[in-house]
Amino acid sequence: MSARFGFEILATDGRARRGRMTVAHGDVQTPAFMPVGTRAAVKGITIGQLGDLGADIMLANAYHLHLRPGDQAVAEAGGLHGFTGWTKPILTDSGGFQVFSLAGRRTVNEEGVIFQSHLDGSARALTPESVADIQARLGSDIAMIFDECPAWPVEHGGASSAMERTLRWARRGRDRFEALSAGQVPDVFRPTPGQAQFGIIQGSTFKDLRDQSVKGTVGVGFEAYAIGGLSVGEPSDVMYDIVGHTAEQLPAETPRYLMGAGMPNDLVEAVSRGIDLFDCVLPTRNARNGQLFTRQGAISIKNARYAGDLRPLDEACQCPTCRTHSRAYLRHLFMTGEMSSGILNTVHNLHFYLDTMGRIRKAIEFGIFENFAREFLDGYSRRHPD
Amino acid sequence: MSARFGFEILATDGRARRGRMTVAHGDVQTPAFMPVGTRAAVKGITIGQLGDLGADIMLANAYHLHLRPGDQAVAEAGGLHGFTGWTKPILTDSGGFQVFSLAGRRTVNEEGVIFQSHLDGSARALTPESVADIQARLGSDIAMIFDECPAWPVEHGGASSAMERTLRWARRGRDRFEALSAGQVPDVFRPTPGQAQFGIIQGSTFKDLRDQSVKGTVGVGFEAYAIGGLSVGEPSDVMYDIVGHTAEQLPAETPRYLMGAGMPNDLVEAVSRGIDLFDCVLPTRNARNGQLFTRQGAISIKNARYAGDLRPLDEACQCPTCRTHSRAYLRHLFMTGEMSSGILNTVHNLHFYLDTMGRIRKAIEFGIFENFAREFLDGYSRRHPD
Secondary structure, three states, rough: OOOOOEEEEEEEEEEEEEEEEEEEEEEEEEEEEEOEEEEEEEOOHHHHHHHOOOOOOOOEEEHHHHOOOOOHHHOOOHHHHHHHHHOOEEEEEEOOHHHOOOOOEEOOOOOEEEEOOOOOOOOOEOOOOHHHHHHHHHHOOEEEEOOOOOOOOOOHHHHHHHHHHHHHHHHHHHHOOOOOOOOEEEEEEOOOOEEEEEEEEOOOOOOOHHHHHHHHHHOOOOOOEEOOOOOOOOOOOHHHHHHHHHHHHOOOOOOEEOOOOOOOHHHHHHEEEEEEEEOHHHHHHHOOEEEEEEEOOEEEEEOOOOOOOOOOOOOOOOOOOHHHOOOHHHHHHHHHHHHHHHHHHHHHHHHHHHHOOOOOOHHHHHHHHHHHHHHHHHHHHOOOOO | OOOOOOEEEEEOOOOOOEOOOEEEEEEEEEEEOOOOOOOOOOOOHHHHHHHHHHOOOEEEEHHHHHHOHHHHHHHHOOHHHHOOOOOEEEEEEEOOHHHOOOOOOEEOOOOOOOOOOOOOOOOOOOOOHHHHHHHHHHHHOOEOOOOOOOOOOOOOHHHHHHHHHHHHHHHHHHHHHHHOOOOOOOOOOOOOOOOOOEEEEEEOOOOOHHHHHHHHHHHHEEEEEEEEEOOOOOHHHHHHHHHHHHHHHOOOOEEEEEEEOOHHHHHHHOOOOOOEEEOOOOOHHHHHHOEEEEOOOEEEEEOHHHHHOOOOOOOOOHHHHHHHHHHHHHHHHHHHHHHHHHHHHHHHHHHHHHHHHHHHHHHOOOOHHHHHHHHHHHHHOOOOOO
């Protein structure tokens, strides 16, 4: 529980890295995909099913858990691990992205953000310090700083102010984190003493701002660094360009986390540019909408052509859904609105993402990542054969 | 697949029976609870999870599956077993109960029932013969006859007419079943050649009608017999009285199935009156509503008192939900509307029903059923301690 944060690079292939991140509750093999469990639950499956899928780490959201059930309640349950029964690593996002999405229901000043709860409309405030406290109580293995995440597109001036405020907040958030870690805030119960904290690089799609953000954030000093403010609507090639540009300036000896991305091809493209960690709601959200990922692209299971299709979703897939059920049955469950549709689809999509990361790791180990990436992107970009 | 229907009584204790029913796809240890998978899916869990819970047999509904995806489509997938991936026994209810519930949208005559589909309003007809054909195509191990199930309360005259029509329909349904079994209906594909057919006793809460119904239905001759038309709103003591009265007139050498019941105490009461098979939507439906069964009665998980309660739902329960999660977490999932709330609650409630049946079977084997029943009913009827 008090293991120090660590990151060991086991192999590299071009700019792609195969590593092992060590946090308080265990190891995470990288590149890694982190399933999103916003409210301490991954939508569509149980904690047990998430474990069966072989996920090394789960994401949760400080903003949502602060509102419900409350971070103090989670602390009293032994932190998120005691509360959920998930024994492996957990990363908590600060909720900056969520709060800034409450356009019209929040005001930002230098101190922090005042907003209306999306649940009961009550006035709430979040500051870099209070977000550090919330995450300390949640007891995640990795806490993200509270940042200002501008929408896209944004003018250079607006992106610059948000980036500079994020830097000032990073300093304040780190100071609070260090005071918490040093036991100087006795009224905040910290179920995970070995918690690490990641900084977040902002600057939208402006390279000069990304450069300033990297310099300033690394100057504050965190266990590792994330690239925020991408995958918010900008074109893919712009995202890849900014990811590549930013990643290569970040310290090589610690993991790089691309927040909120993305489609399967985005993961491969970002790994080739030196990214180690990912999270995204797409596999779980699309599963519930009947959008299923395969190596040959995505399938919409409600399509009438699958009504009599007795083949598995993906012949090559080893997940419980594909090993047990036909496309015809999965379509029937979706069309009749059965809960098991969401469960089986979520199991498949998360398996696909986690399995893709496993194949990426193997490809880097064997020094064949470039070839793997080309074949993957070629197969994935084709129109699904049926 | 072509095993003949069989039933062996392994032990008796009073009127309670411990048996083994053999159908085409395997054995069912009785007394047994059959989880309800109306549309070829048990609401809230996957086929794999149903197997993990140790269920011997699943229920499905001919009416619902006839409408969607269609019995011909299911036949082409290899019947319900091929369609769902569930390899153990399946019983299909005829849908009589569902059709007669469509008050105002159906007309009954001697030939059968004409009704409007609840899906698209299209006119459809079901007859004793077509329902036998539908179930032949579905390939269930056990097909129920098409019966007329009156609402409760009902006058003696109305109950009598429905019972007598059910008898005439039983004769027609059996004739069709025998023709199907003898291969005389070549255009109906039968994925499960060893399918059995159960008759249904009607007569509402009138003992004289139940007597006539037993005599007539046994006269037609089926592999086994069910008691229908109960658990439809009548008081518990009336139900128990009719169950006891009817069960003791049914042949001892074949299973007795009480349709649609019930609460956990109903199961114990009915076993003590000689019932072997049960089905009910309560464990799955109540799970989704946050009503959880324990040996000390039912819990409403949304109750505020569980917000900080770190104990398992039921200390004595060995289900995955109770072994992994606290009441506090289960309440959080329910209050936030997470899908995993429905999954975890369904797993628990079905485990409770299946485990209760296992304890009933053991008690009969050991000749201590009367004592078990008294303790169970005593514990269950008390107000839950918290």
